[in-house]
Amino acid sequence: xxxxxxxxxxxxxxxxxxxxxxxxxxxxxxxxxxxxxxxxxxxxxxxxxxxxxxxxxxxxxxxxxxxxxxxxxxxxxxxxxxxxxxxxxxxxxxxxxxxxxxxxxxxxxxxxxxxxxxxxxxxxxxxxxxxxxxxxxxxxxxxxxxxxxxxxxxxxxxxxxxxxxxxxxxxxxxxxxxxxxxxxxxxxxxxxxxxxxxxxxxxxxxxxxxxxxxxxxxxxxxxxxxxxxxxxxxxxxxxxxxxxxxxxxxxxxxxxxxxxxxxxxxxxxxxxxxxxxxxxxxxxxxxxxxxxxxxxxxxxxxxxxxxxxxxxxxxxxxxxxxxxxxxxxxxxxxxxxxxxxxxxxxxxxxxxxxxxxxxxxxxxxxxxxxxxxxxxxxxxxxxxxxxxxxxxxxxxxxxxxxxxxxxxxxxxxxxxxxxxxxxxxxxxxxxxxxxxxxxxxxxxxxxxxxxxxxxxxxxxxxxxxxxxxxxxxxxxx
Ligand code: SF4
Numbered sequence: 001x002x003x004x005x006x007x008x009x010x011x012x013x014x015x016x017x018x019x020x021x022x023x024x025x026x027x028x029x030x031x032x033x034x035x036x037x038x039x040x041x042x043x044x045x046x047x048x049x050x051x052x053x054x055x056x057x058x059x060x061x062x063x064x065x066x067x068x069x070x071x072x073x074x075x076x077x078x079x080x081x082x083x084x085x086x087x088x089x090x091x092x093x094x095x096x097x098x099x100x101x102x103x104x105x106x107x108x109x110x111x112x113x114x115x116x117x118x119x120x121x122x123x124x125x126x127x128x129x130x131x132x133x134x135x136x137x138x139x140x141x142x143x144x145x146x147x148x149x150x151x152x153x154x155x156x157x158x159x160x161x162x163x164x165x166x167x168x169x170x171x172x173x174x175x176x177x178x179x180x181x182x183x184x185x186x187x188x189x190x191x192x193x194x195x196x197x198x199x200x201x202x203x204x205x206x207x208x209x210x211x212x213x214x215x216x217x218x219x220x221x222x223x224x225x226x227x228x229x230x231x232x233x234x235x236x237x238x239x240x241x242x243x244x245x246x247x248x249x250x251x252x253x254x255x256x257x258x259x260x261x262x263x264x265x266x267x268x269x270x271x272x273x274x275x276x277x278x279x280x281x282x283x284x285x286x287x288x289x290x291x292x293x294x295x296x297x298x299x300x301x302x303x304x305x306x307x308x309x310x311x312x313x314x315x316x317x318x319x320x321x322x323x324x325x326x327x328x329x330x331x332x333x334x335x336x337x338x339x340x341x342x343x344x345x346x347x348x349x350x351x352x353x354x355x356x357x358x359x360x361x362x363x364x365x366x367x368x369x370x371x372x373x374x375x376x377x378x379x380x381x382x383x384x385x386x387x388x389x390x391x392x393x394x395x396x397x398x399x400x401x402x403x404x405x406x407x408x409x410x411x412x413x414x415x416x417x418x419x420x421x422x423x424x425x426x427x428x429x430x431x432x433x434x435x436x437x438x439x440x441x442x443x444x445x446x447x448x449x450x451x452x453x454x455x456x457x458x459x460x461x462x463x464x465x466x467x468x469x470x471x472x473x474x475x476x477x
Contacts, residue, residue, distance in 0.1 A: 024449060026288060032436060032453040038308065039399050039458055040331045041357055042392040043382055045350065047464050048359055052381030054370075060353040061119040064341065067354075070122025071339045073155065076331065077109065077147070078346030080134035080364070083171065086205040087275040088193070088235060088263055092348040092362055093134045102143050105346075105364065110150050111371045112345050117154040119376075120343075126155045128337045131165040137172050141179040148183045162187060162337065164226075169215045170207050174222075177215070181222045188219050189228040190255070194235055195246045202236040202280055209249050216253050226316070229255040233290045234263035236280035243290050244297065251301040257318065258303060258311045259333070260294055262287070307401055307451055310334050327400040334400070355384040387463070390415070395458045403445040427460045 037044040064070040085095045164187035195209045267273040303311040312318040321327040321336040328338035342352040348362045358381030370377035390413045406417035431437040436450030
């Protein structure tokens with residue numbers, strides 16, 4: 001397979017650009033698919049440092065008081081417990097069968113919310129909330145109910161708030177789904193990864209297709225307005241044929257959104273991955289063929305390519321936002337809610353308040369110790385300079401395939417784009433030559449063909465890439 005047409009990407013792209021059918025060659029992928037950050041933040045989390053303290057974070061929470069229109073809030077709560085270990089896992093989780101640990105964690109979450117709440121000034125309306133993990137449904141229905149009561153006690157949930165939860169289909173029944181809907185959850189995300197029994201066995205995550213199918217159908221009946229499913233390619237025992245079957249099955253289940261992640265095998269960094277038998281991993285060539293086949297199959301099935309590894313049905317809000325240039329990125333990926341300050345609770349959760357990022361300590365012991373001492377459990381963070389804020393705006397626009405307009409940059413940041421970013425514009429030239437980006441006299445914009453390679457274009461504006469990092473970045477493929 002040398003080339004394939006991306007006509008559907010073109011047709012679903014705002015028709016401000018008129019280009020013929022697009023061919024993406026494997027050569028292009030090899031040249032421009034670089035190791036790079038996924039830019040859920042800028043600067044990226046590996047640049048956070050512990051010169052940013054709990055005191056710094058408190059300052060930013062308090063500063064909201066002086067903002068004429070302090071933005072509404074988006075809340076993320078990290079619930080780290082899982083009953084069993086998936087061997088591909090790179091999340092911050094605790095594998096345990098001991099469900100009594102939840103009560104203690106909940107008590108500390110309550111303390112953290114009370115401390116943040118005491119410092120938080122300005123608008124405390126929450127327009128978006130997401131439970132991630134770990135496995136949020138490790139918590140039983142009473143515990144999830146208690147958690148949401150705590151949220152409602154400390155914050156004001158907007159009546160149209162977007163409430164999302166990550167679901168492990170192995171741990172939910174109708175009662176849990178019904179209770180989540182009663183608590184106001186309207187978005188649900190299922191970890192699928194792969195339906196092939198041999199792959200499931202190789203990664204220690206057995207969940208038959210029927211189990212996922214039932215959960216998705218029930219969640220629709222119960223009233224969830226949006227369903228997402230995560231797939232991972234590059235897992236052991238996967239072949240192009242086996243993954244094609246997984247995709248066909250998932251397309252029949254028809255979630256509103258599909259995330260197709262690339263498995264990054266980093267056993268030196270993630271202990272769980274040492275349990276994966278390396279000789280079972282597909283070769284780089286097979287991964288590339290799996291990716292190309294998946295992209296074609298999802299587009300043929302009517303999904304629209306949103307960006308990076310996300311697909312959605314044409315009438316999904318994410319696609320509408322993409323077409324209106326109101327798509328944004330945060331730590332949960334692509335989102336339609338841009339204007340929020342993000343407050344993270346629980347171990348390793350990240351917050352973005354004003355021009356700052358802060359991250360909570362990673363272990364529950366450290367988390368409990370800080371809160372026992374009445375301190376916010378901040379491990380590290382980052383205060384953005386004016387240059388960081390400017391670069392963040394550009395990088396996020398590129399990641400969302402939105403235009404970067406020089407006049408708007410001048411108005412918002414008081415700089416002349418072509419002068420300030422002369423070096424970057426020169427470095428973008430090969431991307432322009434390859435048709436991945438369009439540099440005009442007043443703006444730059446990722447082209448339909450360039451949407452597969454957005455992070456390579458965004459990296460041109462990342463000034464921290466010149467400095468060493470301990471992190472290893474991944475590739476799209
Ligand atoms: S992939 Fe999810 S369910 Fe599996 S161990 Fe990691 S956090 Fe837990």
